[in-house]
Amino acid sequence: MKHISLLVCLILPTAAFADEVVVIPPQKFVYCTVCHGADLKGNRNIEAPRLSGMESWYVARQLEAFSTGWRGTHETDLPGIEMRPMAGALSAAEIVEATRYVAAVSSPPPPSTIGGDAARGASLYQSCAACHGPRAEGDESLGGPGLTTQNDWYLVTQLKNYRNNVRGHVAEDTYGQQMRAAAQLLGDDTEILDVVAYISTLKQVQEN
Amino acid sequence: MNARNISRRRFLELVGAAGGATAVYQTSLALGLMEETGAPASLNLLNVGKARKSVAILGAGMAGLTIAYELERAGYDCRIIEASHRIGGRNLTLRSGDIVDEMGNKQVCQFDDEPHLYFNAGPARIPGHHRRVLHYCKLLGVDLEIMANDSRRAYTQDPDAFDGRPIQKREFMADARGFMSELLYKAVNTSAFDAPMSDEDRARILEFAVAFGDLDPNGLYKGSNRAGYASGGFLKAGELKGTLDFSELLKSSFWRYGMHFAETEDWAAPLMTPVGGMDNIVKAFVRHIRSPITLNAQVQSIQLRNDGVDIVYNHKGRQHKFAADYCFNSIPAHFIDGIHNNFPADYASGLASLERGHLSKIGLQMKERFWEKEEIYGGITSTTQEIGEIWYPSHGIFKQKGIVLGAYLFGFSRRTRAPSNFFEKMTPEERIRFAGDQGNNIHKGYSGYIENGVSIPWGRMNHMMGCGAGWSDEARTQYFSRLQNPEGRHYMVGDQISYHTSWQEGAFASAEYALQDLDKRVRADMAAGAGTV
Numbered sequence: 018m019k020h021i022s023l024l025v026c027l028i029l030p031t032a033a034f035a036d037e038v039v040v041i042p043p044q045k046f047v048y049c050t051v052c053h054g055a056d057l058k059g060n061r062n063i064e065a066p067r068l069s070g071m072e073s074w075y076v077a078r079q080l081e082a083f084s085t086g087w088r089g090t091h092e093t094d095l096p097g098i099e100m101r102p103m104a105g106a107l108s109a110a111e112i113v114e115a116t117r118y119v120a121a122v123s124s125p126p127p128p129s130t131i132g133g134d135a136a137r138g139a140s141l142y143q144s145c146a147a148c149h150g151p152r153a154e155g156d157e158s159l160g161g162p163g164l165t166t167q168n169d170w171y172l173v174t175q176l177k178n179y180r181n182n183v184r185g186h187v188a189e190d191t192y193g194q195q196m197r198a199a200a201q202l203l204g205d206d207t208e209i210l211d212v213v214a215y216i217s218t219l220k221q222v223q224e225n
Numbered sequence: 226m227n228a229r230n231i232s233r234r235r236f237l238e239l240v241g242a243a244g245g246a247t248a249v250y251q252t253s254l255a256l257g258l259m260e261e262t263g264a265p266a267s268l269n270l271l272n273v274g275k276a277r278k279s280v281a282i283l284g285a286g287m288a289g290l291t292i293a294y295e296l297e298r299a300g301y302d303c304r305i306i307e308a309s310h311r312i313g314g315r316n317l318t319l320r321s322g323d324i325v326d327e328m329g330n331k332q333v334c335q336f337d338d339e340p341h342l343y344f345n346a347g348p349a350r351i352p353g354h355h356r357r358v359l360h361y362c363k364l365l366g367v368d369l370e371i372m373a374n375d376s377r378r379a380y381t382q383d384p385d386a387f388d389g390r391p392i393q394k395r396e397f398m399a400d401a402r403g404f405m406s407e408l409l410y411k412a413v414n415t416s417a418f419d420a421p422m423s424d425e426d427r428a429r430i431l432e433f434a435v436a437f438g439d440l441d442p443n444g445l446y447k448g449s450n451r452a453g454y455a456s457g458g459f460l461k462a463g464e465l466k467g468t469l470d471f472s473e474l475l476k477s478s479f480w481r482y483g484m485h486f487a488e489t490e491d492w493a494a495p496l497m498t499p500v501g502g503m504d505n506i507v508k509a510f511v512r513h514i515r516s517p518i519t520l521n522a523q524v525q526s527i528q529l530r531n532d533g534v535d536i537v538y539n540h541k542g543r544q545h546k547f548a549a550d551y552c553f554n555s556i557p558a559h560f561i562d563g564i565h566n567n568f569p570a571d572y573a574s575g576l577a578s579l580e581r582g583h584l585s586k587i588g589l590q591m592k593e594r595f596w597e598k599e600e601i602y603g604g605i606t607s608t609t610q611e612i613g614e615i616w617y618p619s620h621g622i623f624k625q626k627g628i629v630l631g632a633y634l635f636g637f638s639r640r641t642r643a644p645s646n647f648f649e650k651m652t653p654e655e656r657i658r659f660a661g662d663q664g665n666n667i668h669k670g671y672s673g674y675i676e677n678g679v680s681i682p683w684g685r686m687n688h689m690m691g692c693g694a695g696w697s698d699e700a701r702t703q704y705f706s707r708l709q710n711p712e713g714r715h716y717m718v719g720d721q722i723s724y725h726t727s728w729q730e731g732a733f734a735s736a737e738y739a740l741q742d743l744d745k746r747v748r749a750d751m752a753a754g755a756g757t758v
Contacts, residue, residue, distance in 0.1 A: 039525040039526055039537055039539075039544065039565065041539050041542055041543070041544050042539070043542075044541070044542050047523060047539070048328060048687060050523065050525075050563070051308075051328070051523075051560070051563075051687060051688055051690065052328075052563070052690065053563065054560075054562065054563025054564065055525035055526060055563060055564050055565050056525075056565070058563065058565075059562075059563070060559070060560065060562045060563035061562050061577065062558075062559035062560075062561075062562050062563075062577055062579075062581070063559060063560075063562075063563070063581070063690060065563070095646060098646075098650055099328075099649075099685070101329075102328070102329025102330060103328060103329045105329070106329060
């Protein structure tokens with residue numbers, strides 16, 4: 018217990034300049050922020066997704082997926098390949114610690130960076146809603162993560178990866194296989210952009 | 226003629242008559258007629274004296290160190306904030322026990338602890354026209370030595386030619402020139418040349434061809450001692466090697482990429498390197514800098530103000546704030562998107578337009594200097610295998626062991642020329658095996674000499690994640706000037722903000738540009754009498 022309370026102390030937000038709040042990462046997780054950015058806000062230039070706002074259960078599941086090779090093994094998934102050794106270095110206990118750090122950070126909502134027809138995306142999203150929730154808020158019981166806190170460019174990349182069998186290609190990866198099948202419902206890149214554009218509008222609703 | 230309508234040319238003539246060539250040169254510079262190619266003999270920065278301005282320098286690489294050195298001498302209070310565990314950035318010389326902080330693959334350098342057993346994992350060579358680097362080496366007392374970048378005694382090797390056999394560079398080049406000269410000779414001699422040409426010119430071209438290719442008097446190429454003798458030359462007459470097969474020679478891609486390498490802009494012989502390791506430049510700066518350098522300090526936020534820049538950084542689990550009057554930022558541009566900032570959108574877009582570079586090197590400790598038995602001393606073997614190059618150390622000749630560069634990769638396949646990061650994906654052990662296997666195709670028993678090795682994939686190094694920032698032509702046109710010039714009081718610097726990315730000279734040039742800009746504005750502010758700068 019002492020160990021846990023110490024961790025909590027380390028990750029308390031500290032006030033910064035200009036109304037910024039930056040959480041100090043536990044020393045052992047500083048390297049996460051090299052690619053995922055301050056407050057794990059994501060970095061498009063490194064194709065590192067936003068982790069702030071991600072559910073703990075989903076973070077843990079993805080770290081395990083990288084570690085076992087369900088993710089980060091397809092030869093065209095370069096960012097995934099870069100991530101894999103980082104996840105592989107974590108023990109089960111460290112994965113729990115990592116999820117706590119992720120839970121402690123927050124960052125401003127991601128900006129919309131892609132085009133796409135949100136109205137068309139709304140009808141496409143209907144099939145997504147079953148697992149990810151009607152407002153893309155996520156549903157732990159069905160294993161579908163929330164989508165509104167994620168960078169839109171990352172959602173586009175991952176939908177393409179699922180559709181092209183770059184992600185979800187391992188038989189034991191049940192959730193990945195489900196999502197790979199679901200992504201086949203999106204016919205082309207335009208539909209991917211449309212559905213992500215719609216998810217971005219849900220983010221704005223949540224802000225309001 | 227009055228002074229007002231005197232031509233610039235006439236003016237320079239007058240200056241020349243009065244002050245000689247030097248005066249003309251200086252005056253031309255002043256008139257902006259001649260590009261400044263020289264070292265910053267002195268930046269001549271205005272000393273801000275009592276105004277004492279605070280400067281945040283982000284990154285302790287060559288640009289950051291230069292800026293600290295120059296600004297503290299001009300009365301500024303500088304503080305260097307460095308994310309990694311060491312000073313020097315990509316100027317990295319590895320020796321026994323050094324840590325290679327690769328993401329997910331931390332290595333410890335296992336070289337024997339001897340002065341000549343080091344590996345320049347970043348910059349390794351300095352050409353004579355990189356005057357800014359040389360200026361600081363001279364100024365700070367860094368001893369340099371000549372480094373053989375090119376050895377005609379080393380090999381070229383191409384799996385697609387000569388059954389993959391290594392061919393001595395001198396032999397390849399002598400024969401390539403010989404055969405091409407013979408063709409030229411024949412073409413000119415038989416008037417196959419359609420160009421209008423006097424008999425005199427024709428005769429000279431034939432002589433040129435004979436000299437260029439070492440042809441016989443009849444214009445035929447039958448081998449040359451430029452290829453090295455097969456035997457003899459001392460106690461009996463030297464015996465020429467037979468010529469290589471012309472058709473095989475054409476199959477090799479050495480003539481496409483490698484043959485002219487040592488004639489190119491930055492690689493023309495001779496090159497130089499600091500005696501004992503490139504990081505002697507870093508150490509020299511550190512000896513001459515008083516400004517505090519905080520290591521393991523990762524920047525989390527950069528906020529521009531009208532009259533300064535606020536920096537938030539994490540150092541050993543504590544958050545620190547630094548409200549600086551000016552900021553010089555050499556953080557790799559690809560990290561900026563992950564750092565809280567209030568940069569204008571176009572400035573941020575410009576920074577995001579730079580691409581991560583993927584240079585990688587591997588250094589191998591060889592238990593014996595076997596290459597010296599093959600009469601190779603320094604220089605580089607070029608191969609179209611994926612390892613690309615093997616560098617033999619120019620220093621430590623006849624010592625027992627040596628550190629060889631066993632692969633130099635640029636983020637694309639040497640075989641297909643397509644982008645590839647295969648080397649980054651390997652484990653350190655796999656990389657050593659990979660280098661050893663391909664080296665075996667060049668030197669018999671090569672892998673058996675390897676005792677240990679360190680690989681440095683810069684695209685995977687902690688707090689770097691790249692080397693040799695990529696600028697597309699469009700990004701250059703659209704953003705280079707934008708990024709080279711400050712946004713408020715924030716200057717982006719480093720080799721990334723130059724036309725020489727991945728070279729130290731690029732970092733020095735960028736620092737010099739930024740310092741000159743700062744000096745100009747500070748002088749203007751002070752002249753305006755504001756008192757505050």
